[in-house]
Amino acid sequence: MWALDDHFFMQQAFREAEKAFEADEVPVGAVVVMNNKIIARAHNQVEQLNDSTAHAEILALTAAYQHLGSKYLPDATLYVTLEPCLMCTGALYWSKLGAIVWGASDAKNGHRSVTGNYLSQEGKFPFHPKTQIRTGILQDECAAIMQQFFRQKRK
Secondary structure (H helix, E strand, C coil): CCCCCHHHHHHHHHHHHHHHHHCCCCCCEEEEEECCEEEEEEECCHHHHCCCCCCHHHHHHHHHHHHHCCCCCCCCEEEEEECCCHHHHHHHHHHCCCEEEEEECCCCCCCHHHHCCHHHCCCCCCCCCCCEEEECCCHHHHHHHHHHHHHHHHC
16 A cells, blocks of 8 residues: 555656656656655756766765765655666665655566566565565656657657
């Protein structure tokens, strides 16, 4: 069952995804939450920074580390609009986050295309052993903005 605040915080991540969309970036947004307070927010900036690692999750983690003066986030939750890719999954593992919540699945580039679907007991869990995973929050909205972005790119 989803926590009561998951929808609210995913809406905040979605707002970040909208910022990415407006900046002609792949529309992925993320927020890091501790004690029901957003301590970091980010969206994809790959094009703006000319950096293939400038994914929303990585940028949000970096901002959270700086905010807290810590290299681990065991009491924090990351909300991200799209299933993390394999690169981001590695960073999320090392962050030791308490929870990760994502909206839309990404069958092509999401980490489960490599790690397998551990959510259905197939594949290896790629996150820190204490990290909880929740998925599908605002799934339709998160998927729709991605579809709209790539539809416009194909025109």
